[in-house]
Amino acid sequence: MKIGYYAIFNYDDYDINEEKYGIAIEFPDIPECISCARSEEESFLMAKEVLEFITSQMKVYELPKMSDLSEITLKDNEKAFYITYNTEDIDQSEFTFYDV
Template identity: 80%
Template sequence: MKIGYYAIFNYEEYDRNEEQYGIGIEFPDIPECISCARTEQEALFMAKEVLEFITANMKVNELPKMSELNEIELKYNEKAFYISYNTEDIDLSTFTCY
């Protein structure tokens, strides 16, 4: 089954530890799905990884409805990216929870 949602990349996330800006990643439809990255390429990878991690064990009826792109309000420093994966391609043994 293919699972996909829009991720919002915020390009003004400031990391106080490293004293530099990065990209904050969030999924409006799945609030617990958040991550961050330094580059857009890394952000695309991290967004897919966190989406897989959070949704891989969800039952179909537990998955939230995906918002349409025109329903997502973006700020001047944000972009929306459609992130998806195929559940058959996931090896759940690679995920470790503590």
């Protein structure tokens, strides 16, 4: 099954000239799905990884409906990217799940 949601990359703490690197990553539809990275390239990897981890713990009926891009309001220094993965490509042995 293909899973996909929009991620918001916030560049407030990113300045290549001052060697300040920090891109905050969040998914508006999944509040607990957050991460950060030092570069845009790393941001895509981290966004996919956190999306895979959080949604792999959810049942299909628990997955929230994806917002339309037109419903997402971006602030200055933010960009939206569509992040996807195929559940069949996930090696679940890499994750440790705990019942809470």
